[in-house]
Amino acid sequence: MFKNYTTNQVVLPLDFSFQLEKNDIAFAIDQLVESIPEERFIPFHHQMGPASYHPKMMMKMILCAYTQSVFSGRKIEALTKDSIRMMWLTQSYQPSYRTINRFRVDPLVNALLRECFVQFRSQLVKEQLIDEEAIFIDGTKIEANANKYTFVWRKSIDNFDKNLTEKSNFLYDELLKNQIIPEIERESEKELSVTELGKIEENLAHIVEKFTDKIEQAEDGITRKSIRSKRKVPKKLRKLFKDFKERKLAYQKHRQILGQRNSYSRTDPDATFMRMKDDHMKNGQLKAGYNLQIATNSQYILGYDLFSNPTDTRTLRPFLATLKERFFELPTYIVADAGYGGEENYQAVLEDHERTPLITYAMYHKEQKKKCKQNPFLPANWSYQELDDTFLCPGGRKMTFRNYSIRTDKYGFKRYLKRYECEDCSNCPLRSQCTKAKSNKNREIQKNMNWEYFKAKIQQLLSEEETGKLYRQRKIDVEPAFGHLKACLGFTRFSVRGKQQTHNEIGFALMAVNLRKYRINKLSNKNNSPKKLKNRRLKIIFMIFGLLFYLS
Incomplete structure (x- = not known):
């Protein structure tokens, strides 16, 4: 005998929430997005065009997809048609992949993601899943959505510009020496600017035009041939100086994009070439990426930011400012590894933020060894x-x-x-x-x-029992968050380009990590409830008595 199964029979649509488990992650997503204040959605309102999907629904849909390790817009669209969980969150709406992709890179979404982290942290504090005593900070590299061989290096630009300057100065001096063009006013004797190169090109163009007019006026072929030979040199030089001007402009544009960085990618100009742990060429080659900084407590990610700077040392000060301005008030202790140890960072934590840094410096562990102390x-x-x-x-x-x-x-x-x-x-x-x-x-x-004072302060703090224990907790607090992001969630590469867009995407991914961990904690707490623990103890006692009775 089989259960009734007829695909052609009409079935009335039911609420999909009845088909979800009691502790399904969809309920946590729904609760989180609904906790965002309504005024945060006002910027999305518009009076023109057709009605758009509610940003609440879009937020829930994308967060749900990211918790299932689905990052592609087309695959998210497919989930809205296949997944019961997604059907309940979207109320059976099916946005296209274009709508999904446009929404998740919208600059207005950044404020919603920030509010998600704020509300999620408040919920964790309320449920006593985290404490407000310390935050643990660390960084990792995430590969950008950029070609591996589209690099632009500052050192190469400087070398090319230097060679261009030497060549253009030499040719200009030769032009003056041979009295081909008149002398122009120069801002600097060291190099010719773009404007000055343009003036030289114009003067050479006038000379070429004069030769051209003479060729047109000449009636004899031999005379025209003689004039053409004389025109060759200024014509060639005009082309050279035009090329110099264009290259000079290109180098200036490269430097403007670089800023204080040493490299960038032509595919994604905001990405910097960094050394990744995953080396595709096995020769230490760099890849375009971003430096992700996170602050955690009890392995929950409470705040984040993206940087184009590959070193952690230069990111601590702006990251602390971001946490204070956008996420939460800084706690008493700021805990980080030796990559953040430096005079400037210690000064920022102690004096600017008036907090206690539990941050080692580069030589800290070496200085604690007997060999170093007795040298x-x-x-x-x-x-x-x-x-x-x-x-x-x-x-x-x-x-x-x-x-x-x-x-x-x-x-x-x-x-x-x-x-x-x-x-x-x-x-x-x-x-x-x-x-x-x-x-x-x-x-x-x-x-x-000043540095010696900071070193002595750190040595004292880490030698104390309470603060030393707090620092040792760093490894088991912040490092697993990166493991959950890359290994469990499978987020190892951005699918969008540009710092604003990648900032939004990493926000969705990090919140997905939080939601997955929150659900696991809920399930473990349910399994370890007092009633279940009591039942387990009774079972164990009965098993022991049964075993003793059997042996007797």
């Missing part, structure tokens, strides 16, 4: 005489203060250094082990007192 030739192990402002070297000689100096890096940050010099290194038996300076010079050291 008498390291200046960090030398005794300091505060009254005399001197250090005592291993040979027992004084390192006296000489002068102050200021070192400014290419980003404009200033470091204030103090220079110390040994009173006399001559005839020192430890000289060969202590310094590599020339025989007629004494050993010198430089001390950044």
